[in-house]
Amino acid sequence: MKTISENRCFGGTQGVYCHASDATGTEMTFGLFVPEGAPGAPVLWYLSGLTCTHENAMTKAGLQAWAAEAGVAVAFPDTSPRGDDVPDDESYDMGQGAGFYVDATEGEWARHFQMESYILSDLPETIFAAFDLDHTRQSITGHSMGGHGALTLAMKTPGRFRSVSAFAPICNPSASDWGTPQLTAYTGVPSAHDATVLLATGGIDIPLLIDAGTSDKFYDKLGLDAFAAALAMTKTPADLRLQKGYDHSYFFVASFAADHMAFHAEHLA
């Protein structure tokens, strides 16, 4: 692991690091905020959306203020493997910057696009080996494609996370062009990575908070109606908030970052 930068931030440290990942077969960059004076702090994973790197949320979501107050570390992974020898696609929602947090099995993607294993194994092993953080206390959140990642990874690994939240998540990708083409190309089976399908078939047993903005121009791609119906049909404890006038941007994420951090901090305590 190599340190790219470390900045003092709300009394703690906002670092950017890189490491060689066995899962992706590439060098991967990630951000990590560690609060001051909180050895053994719990960790909140923040998964970013399409086109993002490790950097967007780290600089624009404003999570560090609340994380410092709550004594919670926040990890900001990248959204895909990257590099000249890593396959890509001309569209913004496929290939580099658009890993969809799954392990690809199909075609040229299978070699490097192993983001599920990267987020669940490689990166945590790297982080917990290098920093004094508590691997028994982890929660997960994310935005858009990262909300899809947070919801599906939490449902795929019962017991792993203490709470899950999402900002404007893609939550019915097998019925959306934000999901179906990509998950088909990567894995052949979009429904196996669809939060609505996973909820209806296996459920989720940890506290769940979702925010979405009613002026989100990508709203119809998210599938919130199907997910909301599935939540109610399965009687899943949850808080689903439709926030008037907010859009899909980091201004929306930042506006509710304090609520999400307070939610996770309560369950990580």
Place this chain on the structure above:
Amino acid sequence: MKTISENRCFGGTQGVYCHASDATGTEMTFGLFVPEGAPGAPVLWYLSGLTCTHENAMTKAGLQAWAAEAGVAVAFPDTSPRGDDVPDDESYDMGQGAGFYVDATEGEWARHFQMESYILSDLPETIFAAFDLDHTRQSITGHSMGGHGALTLAMKTPGRFRSVSAFAPICNPSASDWGTPQLTAYTGVPSAHDATVLLATGGIDIPLLIDAGTSDKFYDKLGLDAFAAALAMTKTPADLRLQKGYDHSYFFVASFAADHMAFHAEHLA
């Protein structure tokens, strides 16, 4: 209007009164909590569920503590006209104690079962004439059949209420045996009084909070899945909370009474 009782309660007064209603053609009894030292206080209407009178929520929901703190008056109407000459039905969910907050047009029910007019006109006129309260600041809530009442009356009267909430509301009655037989008998048109249908066709433009318990044994009668999908589909600003392990009782209502009062107080301020 006649005073039946007045009790000192959290510094204010919990009264019970009766009056002759033109709408129902009967004498009607209601409860009213007026906080201390708050002339011109806003009013929260609390509509009760099947089998209830004005008294159940007044004695079991624990709203007065928070209403006193917030300086909000709370009105507790009865759930139907009552009396020996008022038609009734042997079942608990039809007739007296089960007015469903509509104006009946059909058969024997039409004469007295005018609960929509009673709640929207007769009772407010009586209350605002007799008490120093602010008719320009009203919000509405309710439980079960009363949640149906709160949601539908709010949607039927845009601009009337500043916020609406509900505890375990019947919210898709035209697809439930808690609603279809009764609304058919009273009005002939259940869909005209169905919160899910009203939301999908006309929407709602005030803040909305709903709580329901995941261990509610009447859960499947409520239609929360259809309402949740309609909320998301119409991008309606709302907070829908599915509360783990709570049932349909007043213990559930009381557990979240403070949250609902804080929600309304914010919008009544």
